[in-house]
Amino acid sequence: MKTVFRVFAYVRRYPWMATAMMACAILGTLMVVVFPKVTQVIIDDVRHGRGDRLWPLVLAAAASFFARDLLNALRIVINNAFEQRVIFDLRSDLYAHIQQLPLGWFDNRSTGDIMTRLLEDVQAVERVLIDGIEQGVIAALQIVIVAAMLFFYLPWLTWLALIPVPLMAIGALSYTLTAPNRYRAQRKASSAMNALLHDNLAGIRQIKTYVREREEHARFNAASNDLRNATMNIMRVWAMYNPTMSFIGALGAVLVVGFGGRAVLHGEMSVGDLVAFLWLVSALYEPIGKLHSLNQLLQAGRAAGERVFEILDTPAEPGRVEYDEKIDIAGDVRFQDIGFAYSEELPVLHHIHLHAQPGETVALVGHTGAGKSTLVHLLTRFYEFDTGEVLIDGKPLRDFSKSALRSAVGMVTQESFLFNGSIRDNLRLGKPDATDAELFGVLDAANAREFVDRLPEGLGTVVGERGVKLSVGEKQRISIARALLKDPPILVLDEATASVDNRTEQLIQQALDRLMEGRTCFVIAHRLSTVRHADQILVMDHGRIVERGTHDELLALNGAYAKLHATSFLDPREDAELVTR
Numbered sequence: 001m002k003t004v005f006r007v008f009a010y011v012r013r014y015p016w017m018a019t020a021m022m023a024c025a026i027l028g029t030l031m032v033v034v035f036p037k038v039t040q041v042i043i044d045d046v047r048h049g050r051g052d053r054l055w056p057l058v059l060a061a062a063a064s065f066f067a068r069d070l071l072n073a074l075r076i077v078i079n080n081a082f083e084q085r086v087i088f089d090l091r092s093d094l095y096a097h098i099q100q101l102p103l104g105w106f107d108n109r110s111t112g113d114i115m116t117r118l119l120e121d122v123q124a125v126e127r128v129l130i131d132g133i134e135q136g137v138i139a140a141l142q143i144v145i146v147a148a149m150l151f152f153y154l155p156w157l158t159w160l161a162l163i164p165v166p167l168m169a170i171g172a173l174s175y176t177l178t179a180p181n182r183y184r185a186q187r188k189a190s191s192a193m194n195a196l197l198h199d200n201l202a203g204i205r206q207i208k209t210y211v212r213e214r215e216e217h218a219r220f221n222a223a224s225n226d227l228r229n230a231t232m233n234i235m236r237v238w239a240m241y242n243p244t245m246s247f248i249g250a251l252g253a254v255l256v257v258g259f260g261g262r263a264v265l266h267g268e269m270s271v272g273d274l275v276a277f278l279w280l281v282s283a284l285y286e287p288i289g290k291l292h293s294l295n296q297l298l299q300a301g302r303a304a305g306e307r308v309f310e311i312l313d314t315p316a317e318p319g320r321v322e323y324d325e326k327i328d329i330a331g332d333v334r335f336q337d338i339g340f341a342y343s344e345e346l347p348v349l350h351h352i353h354l355h356a357q358p359g360e361t362v363a364l365v366g367h368t369g370a371g372k373s374t375l376v377h378l379l380t381r382f383y384e385f386d387t388g389e390v391l392i393d394g395k396p397l398r399d400f401s402k403s404a405l406r407s408a409v410g411m412v413t414q415e416s417f418l419f420n421g422s423i424r425d426n427l428r429l430g431k432p433d434a435t436d437a438e439l440f441g442v443l444d445a446a447n448a449r450e451f452v453d454r455l456p457e458g459l460g461t462v463v464g465e466r467g468v469k470l471s472v473g474e475k476q477r478i479s480i481a482r483a484l485l486k487d488p489p490i491l492v493l494d495e496a497t498a499s500v501d502n503r504t505e506q507l508i509q510q511a512l513d514r515l516m517e518g519r520t521c522f523v524i525a526h527r528l529s530t531v532r533h534a535d536q537i538l539v540m541d542h543g544r545i546v547e548r549g550t551h552d553e554l555l556a557l558n559g560a561y562a563k564l565h566a567t568s569f570l571d572p573r574e575d576a577e578l579v580t581r
C-alpha cells in the first residue's frame with residue numbers, strides 16, 4: 001500500500017485539476033438516478049391517467065443523459081491533461097535522480113532494465129494514478145448512491161440483491177493477495193527482454209562478425225517467451241477471476257427478478273417499482289465490475305511502482321552540487337595513503353601516495369587490471385575512496401562541490417564517446433556558449449579542422465550513435481578538441497591503444513601535446529614517448545605503486561619498469577615518429 005500512497009502523492013501537485021475532474025465525475029454519476037426514476041413514474045403514474053407527464057419526463061431523461069455525457073467529455077479533457085502532467089513529473093523526477101546516482105549503481109544494472117523502468121513502469125504507475133483515483137471514486141460513489149436508493153425503495157429486496165457481495169469481496173481479496181508475484185514476474189521478464197535487446201543492438205557489429213544472428217534470435221525469443229508466459233499467467237488468472245465475479249454479481253439480479261416477480265404477483269409491489277429496481281441493481285453491479293478491473297490495474301501499478309521507487313529511494317552520489325560555482329584551481333594534486341575497493345571482496349587500491357605539482361605530467365603504467373583507471377576515477381569522485389585523503393591545491397577533495405571539481409578535470413578516454421548529435425553539439429559539451437570561431441580554433445589545435453571542413457555539413461554534421469559515422473582517429477580528435485574547449489587545469493588522459501595509421505597517430509599526438517600543455521596531467525600511458533616526457537612515472541601492480549621516478553631513473557633501477565620496457569610493453573612506434581617530426 002505504501003507504494004500506492006507514494007504514487008498518489010503526485011496527484012497533490014495539481015489540486016485544481018484533480019478537483020475539477022472529480023466534480024465532473026461526481027455530477028455525471030449523480031445522473032444515474034434519473035432514468036430509473038423516470039421509468040418507474042412513466043410505468044406507474046403515466047399509465048394510470050397522467051399522460052400529460054410523459055413527454056416532460058422523457059425530456060428529463062434525455063437531459064440527464066446529455067448532462068452525463070457532456071460532463072464526461074469535460075472530464076476526459078481534464079483527465080488527459082492531468083495524466084500527462086503527472087506522467088511528465090514522475091518521469092522527470094526519475095530521470096533527474098538517475099543522473100545523480102553513483103557510477104557503481106550503473107555498473108550493476110543493464111541499460112535495458114533502467115529504460116524499462118523509465119518508460120513502461122512509469123506508464124503503468126500513471127494508469128493506476130489516474131484511473132485509480134477517478135474511476136475508483138466514481139465507482140464507489142455510484143455504489144453508495146445506488147445502494148441508498150435501493151434501500152429507500154425496498155430494503156428486503158435490497159438485502160437479497162446484496163447477497164453476492166460478500167462472495168465477491170472474498171474473490172477480490174484472494175486475487176489481490178496473489179497478484180503481486182505474478183506482476184513482479186512480468187515486469188522482470190519485460191526488463192530482461194529489453195536489456196537483451198539493448199545489448200544486442202549495441203553489439204550488432206559483433207553479432208554480425210561472429211555470425212551469431214541465429215543464436216541471438218533464439219536468445220531473444222527465449223526472453224520474449226518468458227515475457228509471454230508471465231503475461232499469460234496474469235491473463236489466465238484474470239480470465240477466471242473476472243467472469244466468476246461477473247457471474248456471482250448476476251446472481252443478485254436473478255434473485256431480484258425471482259423474489260421481486262413473486263412480490264408483483266402477490267400485489268406487494270408495482271411493476272414500475274420492479275423495473276426501476278432492476279435498473280438500479282444493474283447500476284450497482286456495473287461499478288462493482290469496474291472495481292475488479294481497477295484492482296487488476298492497481299496490482300500492475302503496484303509492481304511497477306516498486307521498481308520506480310526503488311530507483312528514487314537509492315541514495316544519490318554524496319557531495320554538493322553547485323552548478324554555477326566558479327573556482328580557481330592551480331592543479332596541485334596529492335593522494336595520501338588512498339585505499340579503495342569496489343566491493344568488500346574486491347579491494348583494488350592500497351596505500352596510494354602521489355603528488356603532482358601544477359603543470360606536471362604523471363604517467364601511470366602497469367599491466368592490465370593494476371588499478372590505473374580506478375586511481376584516476378577517484379579524482380572526479382566517480383567512485384569514493386575508502387581511506388586516506390585526496391587534496392587539490394591543499395584542500396580535501398570532498399570540500400569541493402562535485403560540479404566544480406568535475407569542471408576542473410578534463411577527461412579524454414580511449415573510447416572517445418560522442419553523442420548522436422552534430423559535431424557542434426558534441427564540442428559544446430565542453431563550453432555550451434562557445435562561438436563557431438572558438439570551435440574552429442580548438443578544431444585547428446586538435447588537428448581536426450581538415451576533416452570537419454570536408455564533411456558535407458561541417459560543424460552541423462550528425463555523427464551517429466556513439467559517433468559511429470566518424471573514424472576512430474577522427475573521434476579521438478573531436479574529443480581532444482572538446483577537452484581543449486573545456487580548458488580544465490587538470491587532465492586525465494587514457495592513451496588510445498587502438499592503432500590508427502602513422503600520419504593520424506602523429507596528428508593525434510600533436511593534438512594531445514597541445515592539450516596537455518600547462519595542465520596537471522595524469523596519463524594512463526601506453527606509449528614510450530609519453531612516459532619519456534613525463535615528469536614522473538608511477539608503476540602500478542595489483543593496486544600498489546611499486547616504483548616511481550623518471551624514465552631514466554627507473555631504467556637505472558632495473559626493476560619492474562625496466563622489465564616492462566624490455567618486453568616492449570610500451571608502444572615504441574610513436575617515439576620513432578616523434579623523432580622524425
Ligand SMILES: Nc1ncnc2c1ncn2[C@@H]1O[C@H](COP(=O)(O)OP(=O)(O)OP(=O)(O)O)[C@@H](O)[C@H]1O
Nearest residue numbers: 107342346348366367368369370371372373374375
Ligand atoms: N566498475 C568496476 N566494478 C568492479 N570492479 C572493477 C570495476 N572497474 C574495474 N574493476 C576491477 O578493478 C581492478 C582494476 O581495474 P582498472 O580498470 O582500474 O585497471 P587498469 O589498470 O586501468 O587496467 P587497464 O589498463 O586494462 O584499463 C580490476 O581487477 C577490475 O576488474
